[in-house]
Amino acid sequence: MKYHSQSFFYDDPWSIVSLAYFLRYPNPYASHIISCDVISRNVTPSGTLQTTRLILKRGSLPRWAPKGIISRAESWVLEESEVDPLGKTLRCTTKNLEYTKVMKMEESVFIRQTEDGQTAQTTEARVLSGFGWGLTKRIESHGLNKFKAHVQRSREGVSLILSLLRESRLQPM
């Protein structure tokens, strides 16, 4: 199993970052997203909002991947999130639904308001391959490297949506 975690800050308040996070598809940094649907959504008795989304991604396979294991270059991903507007936190976990024997990848994002009114985001990834045949380590490293590149692009995508939100809020209604 490989684990990676990284954190960064946004200057914007939590509510706007959370809105941007929910609105992040589509954006030019996420052209691999083919579809995104809400499967279930509810407000819990404690007032938090729980959402499950089913996302179809276009993925590219590494060149060394054994032929025939993964037959197509699209894959389904399940995203579950919980927003707490009072505690000012957002948790979001994403995992792949297919080819989980080859590679199980789980990403957790935690967005919270800091004491000085900034917003902090921590992103964690867990990559686990049960493939064997001497490829386990290679598959896990590949997954982790892809994740690191993905965090950067995802951050740029959210920042772009944030700047669009800021602009639209400056416009008179």
Place this chain on the structure above:
Amino acid sequence: MAESLLSECTPLKKEYDSCFNAWFEGYLEPAVSASSSPEKYSEYSQRKAEEFQQKCGKIWEGYRACVQKALKEKGLDTMLQQSREENPLSRPPPLPPSGSSSS
């Protein structure tokens, strides 16, 4: 707003997304503060849930029905069910002890 998994659901999805986003913006900035009593907050969030139902409930039902049908047609409902049984999504697993990257 991204496409739906079935193109015929996309117009319903876009309508639902717009309705949700308008509600969500207000939901993220609650009119009550963290210092208010649990009763007051619970009452407030119930009111927000009702407001959503009133504004977007019908649209949500239409969109949901379309997606559920598409999931069945594509055989995705079984995949979702299996995933739920194998690994029910609840809280993320606890953090490993330390370090930013490890194996």
